[in-house]
Amino acid sequence: MNRPLKIAIAGLGTVGGGVVKALAARGPELAERAGRPIETVAVSARDAKKSRGFTIANWQQDPLALIQSDADVVVELIGGDEGIARALVEGALDHGKHVVSANKALLAKHGKVLAEKAEKNKLQLKFEAAVAGGIPIVKTLRESLISHPVQSVKGILNGTCNYILTEMEASGRSFADVLKDAQAKGYAEADPTLDVGGGDTAHKLALLSSLAFGTAPDLAAMRVVGIEQITPADIHFASEFGFRIKLLGVSRRSFDAKGGARIEQVVHPAMVRARSPLANVDGAANGVVVDAGEAGPYFFSGRGAGEAPTASAVISDLLEIAQGAFTPVFGRPVAGLAALVPAGPDAAPTAWYLRFEVLDLPGVLAEIAGQLSQTGVSIESMIQRGRAPGEPVAIVMITHATGGVAVERALKAIAASDKVRSRPCMIPMEAA
């Protein structure tokens, strides 16, 4: 047997604990696959005394001490886009250590600089666990779907949001209500903003964009809308039209008038057809559709979080390092990563679901229809259910394909009407 691959693990939460347990339970089999044993030479976590169901050897109170260990690989499972996580990854790469990380925030923000550092020092920097848990989507985009240009990547990348939307649909309860329940059960964080606001999906999408389109990860030009405004009524109407509402990260390529590649990156709740693959990703699962152009569409789904799935992703990265492959961090050398040129907001016109809460008064439909028509938004179908003269009722419409800017303009004008109760809701359709 060859010499062991020595690893140092920083962070023993869900992911780190899973890695330690899997290495302990299946060390010899993994050594056989990897061609060498994987040996943990140091670990660091916040609380040395916490009971974890396994014993910890070579404890280091300071995670940065792992940089000085004799590990070949530092496994960074601390999280956060600055601070200790960043210092640890940078320090490890500076000190000749490969890095495996599950840190989407760090890589989305500093990915290019870190990849440069890895490349300069001929080191590996791998992050399968950062996106979609156990689904090998990072490796697939980096190493498999490479022969024909990718057109788009669309994913359900946040299990908390998908769980909340699935529960809202199943129970008819409100967002706030289901969120509270999810927090009590430990499915959502005490501060859920990063999940439900779409920020976590945005971090993951930035990484998938980079792998799919050969651009440096870029959060700056991303539109991000969370699921906080989705109501049970929207979910109900979606179902009447044959759709389900999912929080999607979408990245797609278009071309400007001069043939230059433009990338649209957006995180938003979207309507997907009930029989489409992404519509059937339920609960805390994740799913990704890759349109590989000539090579066709592919769909991948599975567990996006949890101990075993994320440990599986980390261990697949360790295997690759143990086997000695040298793969560029984002699939291409950093010098080959283009700057991301964002597409305009109307690059991919789509149909929209619109919901208006109006007072049931004569002329209200004419007023809405008139404003939409004035901005060039045409209606494909409409539901108005129930009559309650003088009371609030919902009017729901699906538009023909149109740019979002026109729809926003129309909705702004409509919202100003004294017959309209609350902010109108607009949700795009995504073929998925």
Next chain:
Amino acid sequence: MNRPLKIAIAGLGTVGGGVVKALAARGPELAERAGRPIETVAVSARDAKKSRGFTIANWQQDPLALIQSDADVVVELIGGDEGIARALVEGALDHGKHVVSANKALLAKHGKVLAEKAEKNKLQLKFEAAVAGGIPIVKTLRESLISHPVQSVKGILNGTCNYILTEMEASGRSFADVLKDAQAKGYAEADPTLDVGGGDTAHKLALLSSLAFGTAPDLAAMRVVGIEQITPADIHFASEFGFRIKLLGVSRRSFDAKGGARIEQVVHPAMVRARSPLANVDGAANGVVVDAGEAGPYFFSGRGAGEAPTASAVISDLLEIAQGAFTPVFGRPVAGLAALVPAGPDAAPTAWYLRFEVLDLPGVLAEIAGQLSQTGVSIESMIQRGRAPGEPVAIVMITHATGGVAVERALKAIAASDKVRSRPCMIPMEAA
């Protein structure tokens, strides 16, 4: 740039043509990803004069001459489990050349011996294109879902069968009718036996079993049932019960009384719940569900055949060789591959769909129910539609979970009745 990876291609059909075109169209980008250019130094195909839409350099009439070329890699796209394909792959490995192959039949039959040869000579033998076209399922089982034991793999692995079943469902036409149509359109071979009889699926399943369970590929103990006996009536009744019929390759692990691992490998038309992932793989697409145990279930779908998807698979193998990783052929060194111990036919009891064509005579249902009860098969639900005294009618049942052996015994006895018209039909349910 590093020195080129030199390749020699044998076979310029759909797959080979796709590889040549993709390398020509995106050579520089692939070189950037691979860390070195991929250069085709020789090709061989049956007909040098055929118009292919690209020019061919370094033509060799004899494919075996590629063994003597200065290629680093021989890409075998000839097919067949013996003859030239086998001689070429063996010769290439004997002469220090890596091999990329799309040849499921060859690898299912001789995989272990070829892997031994590759390993001994420190060469790579890769076969992503042999299973499920552009879906990276080989790489995923070999390199990603490795940390937790896989429990089962279930796949729609033959696009021709799935196309035929999908068309039968959409149009209500018979198997023979749809097959003829598929042949006319070029979706099915003139001799369709290997596809519709399940043999092609069996080859692919043997490779997935090996990767999932660490056993040498083994076709010997596989039960293989094709789709020839499926009728529009079965498809219709399946839909009434909330199922669709799909030809599945299924490989799953169980344990005998002494705790020894047993592998069941079966190819059969199966009932899958209408909302399950595999049920929604339509037309010529492929799909695979991997139950990775603790790490959860994963689903992968996409194009299983065609020029660009298969070329994508071959090129991903070439990339891996160019990048210098050394991965064991079936995920583990040959010495670590166990012999496959087949599970008994009743290792995984399941519910069954049963259809009887009977004469509508008094007592016929009692006779069927009696025979089933005698062999311990209990009925969960039943459909008998229409009455036509003295004429043939269909009786359809779903059983509770039971072993196939008991069902077969009951059906044999029932078939002997003079009230039963044709051979009763039995189709298992698969959670998928």
